[in-house]
Amino acid sequence: MLNVLGYAAESATSPLKPFTFERRDPRADDVTIEILYSGVCHSDIHQARDEWGGSMYPMVPGHEIIGRVAAVGSEVKKYKVGDMVGVGCMVESCQQCSACKDDLEQYCLEGMVPTYNGTHKFSDNLPTFGGYSKQIVVTQNFVVKIPDALDIKSAAPILCAGITTYSPLKHYGVGKGHKIGVIGMGGLGHMGVKYAKALGAEVTIFTRSESKVAEAKKQGADHVIISTDEAQMAAATESFDFMLDTVPVQHDLNPYLNALKYDGTHIMVGLIEPMDNPPVHGANLIMKRRRLVGSLIGGIAETQEVLDFSAKHGITCDVEMIKMEDINGAYDRMIKGDVKYRFVIDMAAYQG
Incomplete structure (x- = not known):
């Protein structure tokens, strides 16, 4: 297992704070990613504070992830060490149902696995922890390539917003x-x-x-x-x-x-x-x-499409960069509407 440093909510009422947890040992089809930037979505607040119900703690939020490939499994063909990649709102689906075969994994008939506040039900049943962390391990089928033309800081929210x-x-x-x-x-x-x-x-x-x-x-x-x-x-x-x-x-x-x-x-x-x-x-x-x-997000193929479309047309999200340590204040500002238009955490600068 990999020991990973992150930030977590331990209850619906507690502020987020440093948290060390374990990720699975990489499998043959896995990509290990060093997280550089993590966008902050309003749904992170809803989930961290259990405003939708069903929140699981401890919770490491974050589903707008940009990072660099640190290692690849023996069966990985799509990516190599050093590639700039992204992970969005989901990290697994059954890959067998009609929705998955239509590249609509977000509508998986067995239920897609969210990037955080979920369980890897199609593999090892471990909890999912998100992008407010230093590393993530994801099967190659749920990783997307970040085009060279995109600014990687402001590209993170493209993976959700x-x-x-x-x-x-x-x-x-x-x-x-x-x-x-x-x-x-x-x-x-x-x-x-x-x-x-x-x-x-x-x-x-x-x-x-x-x-x-x-x-x-x-x-x-x-x-x-x-x-x-x-x-x-x-x-x-x-x-x-x-x-x-x-x-x-x-x-x-x-x-x-x-x-x-x-x-x-x-x-x-x-x-x-x-x-x-x-x-x-x-x-x-x-x-x-x-x-x-x-409409709910998009499938992995369409997520790659929107990244390529954004690069072609020069489209990025308007962002404000923050430190990981400032996340609780950022949540308060988001609730007040005091951000244009997305916070992005500089995870590379986080030392714990």
């Missing part, structure tokens, strides 16, 4: 000639703007805050609508082909459904907390044959 917004845009065919509204201007929303623009769509940000208008335009939005302004919302009626909804808190979907054209699609990617919402009026769907759909 990036793929979460890119995957539904591609799946539903968002592109040239389409008008899309992006609801919310946080870590997911600002990436949604960038990908929708790169795919050729006309992009409008919906935000509650007048203060975010200039920032939305800076991120590439063509237009901004203040969602609390009844006149602006009325003027948007039946104007959009798509909505990309990144908001993770309760909000009324009906005004946004009303802004869709007939056959329009409202895509949910923000996991609402608490997990309920004002009711959807059936007429807002039925009378215009609108769709209300959801």
Whole structure:
């Protein structure tokens, strides 16, 4: 077993602190990765504080991992020592079901294994520990290559925020000639703007805050609508082909459904907390044959695709670098919305 230094939550109410734990001895198909950077996702807070239920402690969060290959097993063909690689939101799946065979491991019929707060149920039943650590051992099928053109610091959140917004845009065919509204201007929303623009769509940000208008335009939005302004919302009626909804808190979907054209699609990617919402009026769907759909991250092949797409189009996440020791303060700032738009931990600088 490998002794690894990390940072962990030991309960739902305790601050994260240094934690030494064991990872499995590398197997023949494993890649051992020296972690250089780990993005901080809002879901890390939800899980560390057991806000979704089912949290397992001690917990080492982190599923936006960038690192350098330190060793490879004898059967590894995809990577070599020294390669810059990434690990996203999952580290195993059954590899046998219809979803896995369709490169949709996130929808594995047996349940994919998350990068942290899970169990390696398809192999050794050991707990999974995430990227707030110095090393990780992952089967080569769940490792992706970081293109040389990407800045590795700001590439880390592409492995969650990036793929979460890119995957539904591609799946539903968002592109040239389409008008899309992006609801919310946080870590997911600002990436949604960038990908929708790169795919050729006309992009409008919906935000509650007048203060975010200039920032939305800076991120590439063509237009901004203040969602609390009844006149602006009325003027948007039946104007959009798509909505990309990144908001993770309760909000009324009906005004946004009303802004869709007939056959329009409202895509949910923000996991609402608490997990309920004002009711959807059936007429807002039925009378215009609108769709209300959801999407969860992306498969490994599509995660590699979004990295390559990002490198080609010069897309990265806006990040603020922090030390591992500053994570508890970073959590407090995230809750207040005081970050543009993702924290990334410099794990290489962490000495314990």
